[in-house]
Amino acid sequence: MRTKSAWLKYQGDYDDIFRVAEEYKRFISNCKTERECVKEAVLRAEKLGFCAWEKVLASGKKLQPGDKFYVNQDQKAIALFVIGKEPLEKGINILGAHIDSPRLDLKSNPLYQDGEMALLDTHYYGGIKKYQWVTLPLAMHGVVVKKDGTVLSICIGEEEEDPVLGVNDLLVHLAQEQLKRNAATVVEGEDLDLTVGNIPLDEEPDGIKKNILNILERKYNITEEDFLSSELVLVPAGKARDFGLDNSMIMAYGHDDKVCSYASLQAIFNATNPVKTTCCLLVDKEEVGSYGASSMHSHFFLHVLSEMCHLNGQDSYLGMRRCLKNSHMLSCDVNSCYDPLYAASMEKKNASYLGHGVVFNKFTGSRGKNGSSEASAEYASKIRSLMDDFSISYQFSELGRVDLGGGGTIAYIMADENVQVIDSGIPVLSMHAPWEVISKVDLYEAVRAYQVFLEHC
Numbered sequence: 001m002r003t004k005s006a007w008l009k010y011q012g013d014y015d016d017i018f019r020v021a022e023e024y025k026r027f028i029s030n031c032k033t034e035r036e037c038v039k040e041a042v043l044r045a046e047k048l049g050f051c052a053w054e055k056v057l058a059s060g061k062k063l064q065p066g067d068k069f070y071v072n073q074d075q076k077a078i079a080l081f082v083i084g085k086e087p088l089e090k091g092i093n094i095l096g097a098h099i100d101s102p103r104l105d106l107k108s109n110p111l112y113q114d115g116e117m118a119l120l121d122t123h124y125y126g127g128i129k130k131y132q133w134v135t136l137p138l139a140m141h142g143v144v145v146k147k148d149g150t151v152l153s154i155c156i157g158e159e160e161e162d163p164v165l166g167v168n169d170l171l172v173h174l175a176q177e178q179l180k181r182n183a184a185t186v187v188e189g190e191d192l193d194l195t196v197g198n199i200p201l202d203e204e205p206d207g208i209k210k211n212i213l214n215i216l217e218r219k220y221n222i223t224e225e226d227f228l229s230s231e232l233v234l235v236p237a238g239k240a241r242d243f244g245l246d247n248s249m250i251m252a253y254g255h256d257d258k259v260c261s262y263a264s265l266q267a268i269f270n271a272t273n274p275v276k277t278t279c280c281l282l283v284d285k286e287e288v289g290s291y292g293a294s295s296m297h298s299h300f301f302l303h304v305l306s307e308m309c310h311l312n313g314q315d316s317y318l319g320m321r322r323c324l325k326n327s328h329m330l331s332c333d334v335n336s337c338y339d340p341l342y343a344a345s346m347e348k349k350n351a352s353y354l355g356h357g358v359v360f361n362k363f364t365g366s367r368g369k370n371g372s373s374e375a376s377a378e379y380a381s382k383i384r385s386l387m388d389d390f391s392i393s394y395q396f397s398e399l400g401r402v403d404l405g406g407g408g409t410i411a412y413i414m415a416d417e418n419v420q421v422i423d424s425g426i427p428v429l430s431m432h433a434p435w436e437v438i439s440k441v442d443l444y445e446a447v448r449a450y451q452v453f454l455e456h457c
């Protein structure tokens with residue numbers, strides 16, 4: 001089915017679209033890690049009167065329509081709720097997205113000296129084309145937890161006067177052998193080490209490393225042992241920028257999946273008086289399989305739901321199960337986007353197009369829909385009628401050509417819990433590259449679509 005550019009609908013009146021884009025650019029420029037996203041979500045939620053879950057729980061009071069609260073899971077995932085007029089048993093409307101993005105993580109013992117340089121060794125996180133991560137200005141974000149539990153927040157490389165770090169590449173003059181290698185191995189994972197220093201403290205063989213350790217201690221209060229209890233990650237340094245001569249697009253690090261996370265957050269804030277209880281769930285670890293306490297596989301979400309049912313006097317297990325059975329979810333994650341430079345990887349009728357609005361994927365998976373929970377035709381019908389009722393620009397698509405690859409999202413995890421789930425997101429160019437591109441109008445349509453879903457599904 002042919003879809004139209006969503007830009008046409010606004011007939012030159014783009015003020016709102018560009019305003020939302022500016023707010024998103026500020027968000028994504030400051031929130032590059034899952035911890036930074038949670039921190040920002042908490043800040044914004046509290047300003048709007050959302051209460052910390054611990055306080056709700058401690059009060060022991062029955063949840064009332066209009067109650068708003070957030071659950072902070074280990075500073076790396078967050079669930080925000082607005083209680084609706086209908087009882088929980090009637091189900092809730094959930095927007096689920098992920099706030100982790102591909103990057104380089106420091107190893108536990110990262111620092112060494114070689115060839116008159118100090119270097120930091122990394123282990124990449126998520127699916128990357130390794131050759132894209134060399135000779136880029138990188139910033140170090142994260143936390144170091146001292147032995148006494150003190151948490152130090154680190155962010156080096158984002159301010160104008162900060163140094164940046166980076167991974168070297170072999171000069172082209174000597175690269176004849178390297179360039180014959182296949183693209184997956186042209187830069188090896190073990191060679192993604194950062195150059196971080198050149199000044200020796202003394203004439204000892206590890207003088208440069210010692211100097212770096214001195215700086216770390218003096219400037220940041222970090223010792224070499226402290227790396228053992230740290231989460232330090234390297235991400236492309238710098239802010240999101242307008243992209244294109246018509247300023248229609250945004251280039252940023254981590255659109256996957258912070259753009260859907262942002263749209264979901266915005267939607268739950270906009271939907272102020274919902275009929276059903278609404279939830280915005282932002283999880284971690286999607287890019288590495290959704291394992292662990294802050295991921296979608298974590299039982300923290302079901303635990304909270306169970307406590308909510310309990311507060312409302314329902315038997316918590318059965319109450320929770322009834323609630324899930326009647327719940328609907330959009331698994332909000334970015335989609336591929338038709339790119340004329342790589343037309344052969346797409347199937348034109350079923351590709352999503354830049355600027356054609358929010359994307360729905362009835363199924364994901366690879367090699368014959370493997371791993372996909374696939375939304376039912378009934379649920380797809382409900383969604384498309386909702387989108388049409390509110391004049392939202394949307395497109396139904398697949399990731400790419402059959403048997404070329406594929407991918408999954410968090411959809412199947414909640415589908416397994418008996419929730420109706422469909423994938424929905426924003427088309428992204430150069431997905432998983434250090435700098436990804438989206439269209440501003442797609443972000444705008446997603447915010448609207450997600451609010452409509454929360455209020456009317």
Ligand code: MN
Pocket residue numbers: 098256257286333334
């Ligand atoms: Mn994603």
Ligand code: MN
Pocket residue numbers: 256287432
């Ligand atoms: Mn991804």
